Amino acid sequence: MAKKLTSPVYVVEDNIDTDQIIPAQYLTLVPTIPEEYEKLGSYAMVGLPDDLYPIEFIKKGATKTGYKIIIAGKNFGCGSSREHAPISLGAAGVEAIVAESYARIFFRNSVATGELYPYEARERLIERVKTGDIAIIDFDNDTIEINGQVHQLKPMGDVRPVIEAGGLFNYARQSGMIPGP
Amino acid sequence: MTLTEKILAKASGRNRVAAGDNVWVNADILLTHDVCGPGSIGVFKREFGQNAKVWDPMKIVIIPDHYIFTADRLSNRNVDVLREFAKEQGLSYFYDVIDDPEGHWAFNVARGQLRRQHGSRYQGVCHAALPQRGHTRPGEVLFGTDSHTCMAGAFGEFATGIGNTDAGFILGTGKLLIKVPETMRFYLEAELPKGVMAKDVILNVIGDIGFDGATYRAMQWEGPGASALDMDDRMTIANMAIEAGGKNGIFPADKKTFAYVDERTRANGTKSAYEPAELDRDQIFAFDKVYDLSKLEPTVAMHPNPGNRALAKTLEYVRLDRAYIGSCTGGKTSDFVAFAEVVNGKRVQIETYGVPATSEVVSDLKQARLGETSVWDVLIDAGVMMTENASCAACLGGPQDTFGRLNAPLTCISATNRNFPGRMGSKESKVYLASPYTVAASALTGHVTDPREFLS
Numbered sequence: 001m002a003k004k005l006t007s008p009v010y011v012v013e014d015n016i017d018t019d020q021i022i023p024a025q026y027l028t029l030v031p032t033i034p035e036e037y038e039k040l041g042s043y044a045m046v047g048l049p050d051d052l053y054p055i056e057f058i059k060k061g062a063t064k065t066g067y068k069i070i071i072a073g074k075n076f077g078c079g080s081s082r083e084h085a086p087i088s089l090g091a092a093g094v095e096a097i098v099a100e101s102y103a104r105i106f107f108r109n110s111v112a113t114g115e116l117y118p119y120e121a122r123e124r125l126i127e128r129v130k131t132g133d134i135a136i137i138d139f140d141n142d143t144i145e146i147n148g149q150v151h152q153l154k155p156m157g158d159v160r161p162v163i164e165a166g167g168l169f170n171y172a173r174q175s176g177m178i179p180g181p
Numbered sequence: 182m183t184l185t186e187k188i189l190a191k192a193s194g195r196n197r198v199a200a201g202d203n204v205w206v207n208a209d210i211l212l213t214h215d216v217c218g219p220g221s222i223g224v225f226k227r228e229f230g231q232n233a234k235v236w237d238p239m240k241i242v243i244i245p246d247h248y249i250f251t252a253d254r255l256s257n258r259n260v261d262v263l264r265e266f267a268k269e270q271g272l273s274y275f276y277d278v279i280d281d282p283e284g285h286w287a288f289n290v291a292r293g294q295l296r297r298q299h300g301s302r303y304q305g306v307c308h309a310a311l312p313q314r315g316h317t318r319p320g321e322v323l324f325g326t327d328s329h330t331c332m333a334g335a336f337g338e339f340a341t342g343i344g345n346t347d348a349g350f351i352l353g354t355g356k357l358l359i360k361v362p363e364t365m366r367f368y369l370e371a372e373l374p375k376g377v378m379a380k381d382v383i384l385n386v387i388g389d390i391g392f393d394g395a396t397y398r399a400m401q402w403e404g405p406g407a408s409a410l411d412m413d414d415r416m417t418i419a420n421m422a423i424e425a426g427g428k429n430g431i432f433p434a435d436k437k438t439f440a441y442v443d444e445r446t447r448a449n450g451t452k453s454a455y456e457p458a459e460l461d462r463d464q465i466f467a468f469d470k471v472y473d474l475s476k477l478e479p480t481v482a483m484h485p486n487p488g489n490r491a492l493a494k495t496l497e498y499v500r501l502d503r504a505y506i507g508s509c510t511g512g513k514t515s516d517f518v519a520f521a522e523v524v525n526g527k528r529v530q531i532e533t534y535g536v537p538a539t540s541e542v543v544s545d546l547k548q549a550r551l552g553e554t555s556v557w558d559v560l561i562d563a564g565v566m567m568t569e570n571a572s573c574a575a576c577l578g579g580p581q582d583t584f585g586r587l588n589a590p591l592t593c594i595s596a597t598n599r600n601f602p603g604r605m606g607s608k609e610s611k612v613y614l615a616s617p618y619t620v621a622a623s624a625l626t627g628h629v630t631d632p633r634e635f636l637s
Contacts, residue, residue, distance in 0.1 A: 015392070015393075015486060015601075017486075017599075017601040017602075017604075019577075019578070019599075019601050019602070019603050019604050020601065020602060020603065020608075023578065023603055023608070024577040024578040024579055024604075025578060025579060025580050025581065027216045027217075027247070027248075028216075028248060028253055028255035028256045028259065028580065029255065030219040030220050030223060030255075030259070030262075031220045031223070031345065032219075032220055032223025032224055032226075032227060032345075033223065047602065047603045047608055048608075049602050049608055049609070050608075074393065075392075075393040075396070075426065078392070078393065078426060078601075079328065079599060079601055079604075080327070080328045080342075080577070080599075081217070081326060081327055081328040081330075081342035081343060081344055082216070082217065082344075083217070083220065083344030083345040083346060084220075101393070101396070103393065103396065103426055104396055104397050104426060104428055105328060105342055105343070105344065108343070108344065108347070109344035109346065109347075112344055112346040112347050112350075113344070113346050158203070167346060168346055168347065168350055169224075169228045169346070169349075169350065172350070177205075178353070178354060
């Protein structure tokens with residue numbers, strides 16, 4: 001079945017660190033407790049400086065974002081190892097990020113949790129698109145179409161089956177590494 | 182093979198591994214704390230069952246340290262979650278905030294932030310406490326749910342930060358699938374000149390390679406300059422591998438390492454046997470650079486990232502509201518002693534907060550002397566607000582009532598490791614990272630200051 005995702009995009013610059021994705025004061029919330037997971041989502045990206053990002057990622061009073069796709073520059077998710085970062089984005093409703101590059105632990109945590117698809121772009125998309133533009137990600141062909149232009153994305157390779165299984169544990173069970181539930 | 186490759190080969194039961202290989206490695210220690218522990222435990226129970234047992238209760242070390250001295254209800258609860266888990270699983274190495282295994286932790290606001298409010302087993306910042314309590318050994322594999330876990334690479338081990346899901350997996354299996362990183366070598370020549378510290382070394386290197394310059398890579402420190410550094414200095418440097426995006430930082434183990442580890446494992450009754458990885462001749466590096474330590478000068482990472490480097494002497498125009506010394510990388514005994522050398526007999530001109538990394542640092546500072554006065558009293562007399570409650574405190578902001586948190590758009594010079602927007606609190610604040618010497622000199626003047634003018 002063809003898998004596609006259509007959504008307005010939220011565009012951020014280079015070096016968005018985990019404190020901007022989910023500020024440290026919200027790390028008191030435990031992601032495996034369902035109501036705290038939801039709360040984490042409501043704080044996603046609240047650490048972005050207001051002057052640089054006048055459009056809110058999550059509207060005041062809302063708990064979910066209208067942007068299922070984030071377009072980012074280099075080194076997205078640098079900083080701490082907090083898994084709260086990809087989790088807060090996933091809980092807010094983000095399904096995919098298209099960045100020029102990722103910090104290692106953020107990328108790994110995205111895969112291990114299966115919360116979202118961390119795609120790498122082949123070009124600097126943040127200079128070609130703006131927040132609110134509509135994008136279509138075609139997962140079968142590893143492309144993103146924005147403003148009528150189709151851009152190739154780097155295939156996720158080894159990690160894609162882990163995300164598609166729903167994260168590290170499901171994948172490890174499917175591959176016989178740990179016993180089933 | 183490089184040091185990292187040798188350790189990962191052994192931990193995965195292979196003769197050889199190469200950069201890029203994906204291997205299942207056995208963990209020697211899993212470290213967690215109050216911020217990521219409850220979530221990791223949640224993953225473990227969800228995936229392995231409510232009554233599941235951890236893979237090895239002697240290999241799990243839980244050190245609450247992040248949000249301890251706060252009235253925040255969820256933070257206090259998270260310490261209780263750790264206590265329950267440690268009890269249920271029979272974990273030997275849980276360094277609780279309170280002494281009563283049946284009790285509940287609640288910070289007493291009325292007693293204030295400065296006087297000790299914890300029990301006898303409480304340690305403070307996990308990365309500083311881990312070696313002090315005898316849990317770091319050369320040649321081992323350490324995973325921790327904190328990005329600064331890489332600090333233990335100072336002891337010649339592979340140490341890296343992971344998320345809750347990976348930690349939950351290790352709790353159940355003792356294993357993790359990881360990719361063998363490429364290694365970058367930093368070959369240190371000569372010794373540090375007066376006024377220049379280990380923090381200046383790592384800030385210089387990150388300034389050179391960029392704060393994503395070591396992404397997915399190991400940073401290996403070698404050479405006579407590395408051998409000359411003491412263990413505290415090696416920790417300062419290894420700690421900030423993550424600030425260059427690195428997977429781990431590592432020093433070869435030597436006589437200093439063995440002396441430290443042997444003393445600490447003996448004193449704490451922890452596992453004393455280990456097999457260090459020795460340097461091979463056939464190492465393949467993705468990057469190799471020589472640094473002459475004698476040429477370095479006091480260095481600052483400017484707002485808003487750890488790679489934004491400048492020399493302290495060029496930043497005298499930067500006015501400061503606050504100075505802060507503390508954290509895993511900057512709150513060790515030697516960091517406070519260096520700070521005290523600069524402020525001894527003087528008064529700070531801006532509000533200055535001191536948060537020792539561990540309880541042991543607190544007692545060290547009360548015993549060590551500069552002349553007739555204890556180091557602790559030198560700092561108090563200089564006007565530094567010193568707390569006896571060791572913790573991560575304002576290094577990462579934390580709840581609003583955290584000691585030293587930047588609750589307004591302040592400009593702060595800090596001996597910590599990260600200065601992204603909002604890292605220490607308000608997202609309009611600005612943080613400059615520097616060595617304890619530079620932070621101390623800047624506290625005395627109220628602007629960024631090269632410390633050499635205060636050190637005769």
